[in-house]
Amino acid sequence: MRADAKRNYDRIVEVAREVFREQGYDASLDLVAKRAGVGPGTLYRHFPQRENLIDAIMQSWVDRVEEGAAKALVREGTPREVLLAWFETYVALISLHKGGPAKITSAMGNSDSPIATKCQVLTRANDQVVERLRQEGALRDGVDSVQMVRLVGGVATVADQGDLDPTVVRPLLAVVADGLLR
Amino acid sequence: MRADAKRNYDRIVEVAREVFREQGYDASLDLVAKRAGVGPGTLYRHFPQRENLIDAIMQSWVDRVEEGAAKALVREGTPREVLLAWFETYVALISLHKGGPAKITSAMGNSDSPIATKCQVLTRANDQVVERLRQEGALRDGVDSVQMVRLVGGVATVADQGDLDPTVVRPLLAVVADGLLR
DNA sequence: CCACCATACGGAGACACTCTCCGCTTACGC
DNA sequence: GCGTAAGCGGAGAGTGTCTCCGTATGGTGG
Known part of the structure; x- marks a missing residue:
């Protein structure tokens, strides 16, 4: 160049x-x-x-994602606490910009999206948290990490589009967590 | 005129x-x-x-919403079955058009949206279902119908934007239901 | 050091969409 | 019928996306 x-x-x-x-x-x-x-x-x-431009911007964001996942993995507490903390981190990460939740969540489905590479980092981070919880036997049968991404992404999208306050979002995430945990 | x-x-x-x-x-x-x-x-x-145009279009949709709610109210079965059936009806109703879930769910928050009147019908229908389940003592403490609208709206939005199959959406709704029920 | 050319620039402009303004037309009450 | 208020519709301003192509320039071989 x-x-x-x-x-x-x-x-x-x-x-x-x-x-x-x-x-x-x-x-x-x-x-x-x-x-x-x-x-x-x-x-x-x-x-x-x-999307190519968005992808380029997200380079620094990737680091924050990895940092957030690392924290969730070493966090002490009940599975519910760990999961909730991760959910809040996750929502915060994808909500850094307006429209982010919808964009990212829908991109995480199809691998030919231009921001797919960056989303993989998020997917992997989420997978690690799921894996930890699964080893602790905390998750219900049939639960997988793709479902989790969609559910939390859905909450984040609604929150983003409705300008919801974090104090309103937390109980929603709690419901999702309760639905996923044993 | x-x-x-x-x-x-x-x-x-x-x-x-x-x-x-x-x-x-x-x-x-x-x-x-x-x-x-x-x-x-x-x-x-x-x-x-x-939105004014969308509102006008929705006139016939209102009837379908009321019909769906009526069915959910007389449905036999466990609370989980009733709730899940209503969720599926709800998602179907707001997903009749592409972009519908996002539009409707975010409009249900702010009362000055031009389609607010139509959304009220949906809100009322949902309230009735919540009320029935509450009387049966099936819901967890602290759960309210606004949360429900947001959670299910979130799932519908993700499903809409990611073109998800109903068979993929059902388990997501089941997670939400499990999180809401005792 | 310079000349050449692949690489890159940038802006004019085609095209699409939203929304407004206003001169013209038409329905309808008298 | 006729006058007028209600309504029509299209030109066009404003904004955004994206492309094409004449022009400029960085970098390299001689």
Whole structure:
């Protein structure tokens, strides 16, 4: 990649992170290009789809996901406490930007989504927590981690779209947890 | 209302129902106007916001909601069976059109949404089912019908956006039910 | 050091959608 | 019939996505 190309690439990602945090994932890409001081053509060449740009932004997010999972794995407490804490971490992670829960949860299904790679990290983190709980014999039969992702993703999506307060979301997550645990 | 105005109004609603079923709730309104044989101005005068149009479409849907709730109230079986059957009915009702679950679930929160009136019908139906189960002493303490709407709405939203099969959705609803029941 | 060319830039503009404004038309009461 | 209020509809402004292509430039071989 040419030096000027790399410069533009980095600048676009940086600006996009900022704009998306302000306006959500459906902010205007032309605005991103303008603020980054490049033409729309340049933006769309680097990132043919909106999701490619989101994917690039998420690089730093991946680290936070892994950190969150690591904490959940060493956490002391009853299975219910561990699961609830992980759920809250999970919701927080996918709710960093408006529209994030819906985007991420639906991307975790189909492997040909441009942000699939990043979602795999989240999937793996969730799998580890499920595995720990399963070894403790805490989960009901038939429960799998895909179900969990969908259920918690659903709660997060509703919370995101309805601007729900964390204090309202917690009981919802508790219901899901109770439904999953023995 | 003048005769020609009523004619146009009805025609727009009819066409919109068709278009929304084909393309989801975010289909182009100009397309609806064109297919209905009216100018965009006419459409936007009758329905200043997209939601007003959706609201008009839902008139017939209201009947189906009430019918579904009535069935759930007289249904025989364990609380779990009753609740699950109602959940499936509920999901089916809000998933009639693509994008429906997200739209309806987030509208059920804020009372100033243009489709709020229609959602009230759904809320009331759900309340009745909750009330029946509560009288049977089947629900956990602290559970309320708003939580239920959000949880099931969340599952429906995920299912809608991920094109999930009903056979995959059922276990998710079962988890929610288990979390709500004693 | 410079000339060349692949690589990359950027903006004009095609296309799509939402929504408004306003001149024209038409239904309907008198 | 006729006057007028109600209603129509389309041009077009505003906004967003995405592409095409003439132009500019970084990097490399001579």
